[in-house]
Amino acid sequence: MKQLVDKLYETGxxxxxxxKELIDNRNPEIxxxxxxxARNVRIENYGYDVYIRGLIEFTNYCRNDCFYCGIRKSNIKAERYRLTKEQILECCDTxxxxxxxxxxxxxxxxxYFTDDKIVDIIRSIKVRYPDCAVTLSIGERSYESYKAFFDAGADRYLLRHExxxxxxxxxxxxRSLSFENRMQCLFNLKEIxxxxxxxxxVGSPFQTTDCLVEDLLFIKKLNPHMVGIGPFIPHHATPFADKQAGTLELTLFLLGIIRLMLPDVLLPATTALGTIHPKGREMGILAGANVVMPNLSPxxxxKKYMLYDNKICTGDEAAECISCMRRRMESIGYRITVSRGDHKSIQQ
Ligand code: SAM
Ligand code: FES
Incomplete structure (x- = not known):
């Protein structure tokens, strides 16, 4: 098994x-x-720096009905909200x-957030903070919409292929959602x-090792700048309420694999990882991750942006979140940096 890790390390x-063999036969020693x-590769590429992203969850309205997601449209108990542009800018100020x-x-x-509204929000952030990067994570839109957002100044886009x-x-x-369209969106975003x-x-219902192998092969083919993985966690008001959560152990193992596959990828230790284990994000960093995304939402x-049950950091102010994160990272010998934290290929 060590030979497989060596091969991955040497060839990516x-x-x-x-x-499949590596995933199915993993053990604590491997x-x-x-x-x-993975840590060595990460340190070679990004040192001990941990990049931070301020997450602004600006709307929990959704037209989709993903079976796993707590803000799916069929969850009539979800209390819906939208932030105004002014509120979003206040989050950026903080x-x-x-x-x-x-x-x-x-x-x-x-x-509600038409292309014009999103363009206006992006422009306003960029005018006020030209030294900041704007990342969008608002799901599937047309090539033209993605292009308009990019032209307005958006720098990055997160769209998990799931x-x-x-x-x-x-x-x-x-049925209303299409696998082909999701994949096409990712290639469109890259092309733009x-x-x-x-x-x-990780550990979403019905996921098998073969699915994970497909995920890894797809990631290699897309060659993205960022990869967001976190454990599936059930939400009580979804069709998957009774399904098992994904594990910390498998999530960490996959983070390590992805770091070796894409040595300079931006890899977050996600909130979901911190939700299934109190030290999940620290362990994620020690498995090869280099990004954390503290919450900047008001x-x-x-508590209304509840994708899954028991999501952490829902009661804290942004300042508490960042100082908690700073302490957590320092406790394992890493440091949060004040920078845009671009992918290595883009840094001057
Ligand atoms: N609507 C956008 C999209 O579809 O990309 C962004 C928001 S969506 C809530 C962000 C991510 O949350 C999804 O890509 C999904 O992987 C994750 N997510 C949703 N429900 C989850 C759950 N129950 N457990 C863990 N992650 C979840
Ligand atoms: Fe739309 Fe989850 S179903 S964000």
Whole structure:
């Protein structure tokens, strides 16, 4: 098994059979061997720096009905909210003061936010903070919309592919959503010139090792700048309420694999990872991750952006979140930096 880790370290690639063998036969000893290599690669590329992104969850309205998601449109108990442009800018003001130089605008697929409204928000942030990066995470839109956002100044786009296995995709989503379109969106975003992030949930219902192998092969093919992975966590008001959560252990193992596959990828230790284990994000960093995304949303709406049960940091002010994160990272020998934290290929 160590030979497989060595091969991945040296070449950045394994065959589908080898990925499967590595995942299915993993054990704590192999995991530690993998993490050590992943840390080395991460340190070679990004030192001990941890990049921060200020997450602004600006709407929890969504036209979609993903079976796993707490803000799906069929969840009539979800208390819906939208932030105004002024509120979003206030989040940026707070974030800038605290050292954030990337703002991530995330939301459900909310038709209220037309292309023109999104363009206006991006422009306003860029005028006020020209030294900051804007990342969008607002789901599937047309090529033209993505282009308009890019031309308005958006730098990055996060769109998790969710699963690269067609049959699995169908089990996670209603018929109204198309696997092909999701994939096409990712290639469109790349073509337009965004720094692009794909990703998936670990341990989502019906996921098999073969699905994970497909995910890894897809990631290698897309060659994204960012990969967001975190454990699936059930939400009580969804069709997957009774499904098992993904594990910390497998999520960490996959973070290590992805770091070796794409040595300079931007890899977050996600909030979901911090939700399934109190030290999940620290462990994620020690498995090869190099990004954290503290919440900048106003405290009044935090609890309403509930994608899964028991989501952490819903009761804190932004300042508390960042100082908590700073302490956490320092406790494992890493440091949060004040920078845009671009992908290495883009840094001057
Ligand atoms: N609407 C945008 C989109 O579709 O890309 C962004 C918002 S969506 C809520 C962000 C991500 O949350 C999804 O890509 C999904 O992977 C993750 N997510 C949703 N429900 C989850 C759950 N129950 N457990 C863990 N992650 C979840
Ligand atoms: Fe739309 Fe989750 S179903 S954000």
């Amino acid at each position: 690639n394994l065959s589908p059979e080898e990925y 995991a530690e061997y993998l993490f050590e290599k 974030g800038y003061e605290l050292g954030f130089r990337t703002f991530v605008l995330q939301g459900g697929e909310d038709e 699963t690269a296995d067609y049959g699995h995709y169908r089990k996670l989503h209603p 010139g965004y720094q692009v992030g794909c990703g998936f949930m 405290k009044s709406v935090r």
